[in-house]
Amino acid sequence: MSKEHRREIRASRALTSVSERSGDLRRGLGGDTKAFPTAAVVHALAHSSLLTLLAMMSSACLVLSPPEYDAPERTPPMLMAADAYPDLRQTIYVYDDTSRVEFGGSVISEDSQQPVELAIYLDYGQRNAAGRPYRTAIYPFKPIPPGTMADGARKFSGMFWHPSDHTVPLGCHTVTLMASHRFGPDVCPQEPTDASYLVWQVIRCASSSDCNDFCEPPPCDTVQGCASCLTPSNPDGSGEGQ
Structure with a gap:
């Protein structure tokens, strides 16, 4: 028997042993060979997990610009x-x-x-x-x-x-x-x-003992007719009241 023939026999025996151990393991789990996913299923699951991880990483790195608020308008004091x-x-x-x-x-x-x-x-x-x-x-x-x-x-x-x-x-x-x-x-x-x-x-008044509480009305016709900062002056110094 040549050396090459002996190597082929040893390789065949090794494959047979691996196959027997795999069968024993399936039988030990109740004989359910479906418990071992195929290579295609394993590949699909790995691809899905990778996509999920990438989505989580991209959302974690998303930077949102701060909201813009309009400054409140000035009001009269x-x-x-x-x-x-x-x-x-x-x-x-x-x-x-x-x-x-x-x-x-x-x-x-x-x-x-x-x-x-x-x-x-x-x-x-x-x-x-x-x-x-x-x-x-x-x-x-x-x-x-x-x-x-x-x-x-x-x-x-x-x-x-x-x-x-x-x-x-x-x-x-x-x-x-x-x-x-x-x-x-x-x-x-x-x-x-x-x-x-x-x-x-x-x-x-000159003093508390010499004081007249009577007050004359303003020199303009009415309070509404008096001069005001809220109305412009006429050239002659008079003003339109409001």
């Missing part, structure tokens, strides 16, 4: 009457020895990063010699830092009127606190719709 100081229902008496009167309150607005400015007018509605709609303006004061509607009412104080510096004659007067995001050279809001104001009644 609204002075809150309930927080006004002194109380708006209180008449303010100013005597010869009164050194100063303090005003304060709160404002609520959407400011778009622009501070709120404040001004005080004495006798707002009565045009002065320069044609402006007040006797005297006290301005500027320290601006209120920008805020949002979500901040709620933001309080402020320390706005002083010194009667010795800004005088008014004996009798009845008004103090008006105006809020706006910007005032012009005439100390009126640059945008008439971007403003709100509060008004206090004032009686100027």
Whole structure:
């Protein structure tokens, strides 16, 4: 017997042994040969698992751009009457020895990063010699830092009127606190719709023992007919009221 013939016999015996062991293993599992998937099934399962893994990896690496939000529009600053100081229902008496009167309150607005400015007018509605709609303006004061509607009412104080510096004659007067995001050279809001104001009644007397509580009406026909920052001046200094 040649060497080549002997090698063929050994290879045949090895294949027979492997086949017998495979049969024994199938019989040990109950003889169910379907428990062993075919090569085609194994290939299909492997391909499906790979696709699933790739889908998971691609979704995990997906980067979404952040949502864009429109910035809220600026609103007029609204002075809150309930927080006004002194109380708006209180008449303010100013005597010869009164050194100063303090005003304060709160404002609520959407400011778009622009501070709120404040001004005080004495006798707002009565045009002065320069044609402006007040006797005297006290301005500027320290601006209120920008805020949002979500901040709620933001309080402020320390706005002083010194009667010795800004005088008014004996009798009845008004103090008006105006809020706006910007005032012009005439100390009126640059945008008439971007403003709100509060008004206090004032009686100027020599002393508490010499004081007349009677107040004359404003020199214009009606309150609605008085001069205003919200209406333009005519060349002659008069104004159309509203």
